[in-house]
Amino acid sequence: MSEPYHSQSIPFLVKNRLSDKVRAHSQLTKREFLKFCGASFCMLSVPHLFGFPETSQAQMIKKGLIKTRLSPFFTSLERGEIQCELCPHRCRVAKGKRGLCKVRENRDGKYYSLVYGNPCAIHPDPIEKKPFFHVLPGTISYSLATVGCNFQCKFCQNWEISQAFPEEIYNKEFPPETVVKEAQEIRAQSIAYTYVEPTVFYEYMIEICHLAKKAGLLNVTHSNGFINPAPLKNLCKVLDAANIDLKGFTENFYRELCGGELGPVLETLKTLKKEKVHLEITTLIIPTKNDEMSVLKEMCLWIKKELGPDTPIHFSRFYPLYKLKTLPPTPVSTLDRARTVALSAGLEYVYIGNVPGHEAENTFCPKCKKMVIQRTGYMVGEIHLRDGKCKACGKPIPGIWT
Ligand code: SF4
Missing domain, CATH: 3.20.20.70 (Aldolase class I)
Structure with missing residues (x-):
């Protein structure tokens, strides 16, 4: 991720x-x-x-498996094998074995999530x-x-x-x-x-x-x-x-x-x-x-x-x-070039991430070019939106605002 x-x-x-x-x-x-x-x-x-103690503050914390949950996403095959249908890997898993993600296990021909309820x-x-x-x-x-x-x-x-x-x-x-x-x-x-x-x-x-x-x-x-x-x-x-x-x-x-x-x-x-x-x-x-x-x-x-030109992208x-x-x-100049490429290709909301203080952390209205949301790192400053539209020119800005 x-x-x-x-x-x-x-x-x-x-x-x-x-x-x-x-x-x-x-x-x-x-x-x-x-x-x-x-x-x-x-x-x-x-x-x-690893290794933080199991103190009273951490009573519900355990190393290892806690709970399992039967998965609805598998097909039974011959000899107790199963095929997982959750992701495109479609793992074929023999009895007692796990899929590629390590958190799903074939138990007697049924497939179980080993992490249900256990973040x-x-x-x-x-x-x-x-x-x-x-x-x-x-x-x-x-x-x-x-x-x-x-x-x-x-x-x-x-x-x-x-x-x-x-x-x-x-x-x-x-x-x-x-x-x-x-x-x-x-x-x-x-x-x-x-x-x-x-x-x-x-x-x-x-x-x-x-x-x-x-x-x-x-x-x-x-x-x-x-x-x-x-x-x-x-x-x-x-x-x-x-x-x-x-x-x-x-x-x-x-x-x-x-x-x-x-x-x-x-x-x-x-x-x-x-x-x-x-x-x-x-x-x-x-x-x-x-x-x-x-x-x-x-x-x-x-x-x-x-997906449309108004799909926000974060480089x-x-x-x-x-x-x-x-x-x-990554050199910041590379990110800047990628942003220029994206804007020239017609994308309207192109951000640069992991570079705190960069101007491309802000949201600009693609129509009047005014800043509609100002950010510094994860901090949000001024917001110039009214009912999901740019306050200056009225252009709708895609998103969930309320
Ligand atoms: S990787 Fe995990 S989720 Fe994906 S198919 Fe294999 S077992 Fe299922």
Whole structure:
């Protein structure tokens, strides 16, 4: 996933302390509250995924499997084998074995999710961090993930949890009802399924989504888009917004660097658009891997034609980590060139991420060119929108604003 590299998961122990602080600051104005959260998140952003003690504060936290849930997405084959129907890998799994994502297991010919109700990361984030720039700016998104992923990206920013087995990580017993309750307690306005690929905890996510909808919260996801059409369409019924990683625009990039395929991701983008889920796209630009401007131009033209020129895209800066430590960080000049290419291709909302203070963190009206939302990092400043339209010229700006 390319939610910014410093957003890695926070241990529950720390998270619980943070929640107390958040509650203690419930009298703050929205801006003060966000400022407080932003500062706290920066301070606490070092991952401590292993080895925090099982104290009384962490009673419901355990290393290893806690609960399982039968998956509705599998087909039975001969000799007790099954085929998983959740994502395009369509893993064929023998009895006692697991699929590629490591969190689904064939037990006596039935397929089970091993992470239902057991997140390893819960974190109240500014929604700008997902990143969503056209969804309720300046609000908190209650973000969570379990262990596991259906990709093996060599540049993964959260590899400690995405590539782990559930037995290797501390997980929490955290039923969907509690997720929604806690999100309401900290006055989050959305729940975000993020950090790893949420498809791998689909059964958990969909139950939270239904409860969140009833409670008046938005459901948003940051996903790699590698999901089969049936579960995706089912999810679209309760999903308000999706930020999909379009990690590159060649099959070779997806095969070599992600262990996935481009085709199904493009289909997911088209489906989300058709199902009227608010859509934003993120592309992490990695030096020498996907920074060719001719390919980026082709990608932007595809987005314009298939999804519309008003689809927001975030070009995000790569920092060397995980299996691509020998590469340099993306030069800001490369991101600037990518932005110029995207704007010339006709895309109207082109952002640059992971470069705090860059002008392209702001939203500009494509018609009158005035700034409509001002941002610095994850902090939202002035907003010049009225009823979802540019205050200066009245052009509608796509997004979820109320
Ligand atoms: S969700 Fe996991 S088990 Fe199912 S097909 Fe995808 S990688 Fe395989």
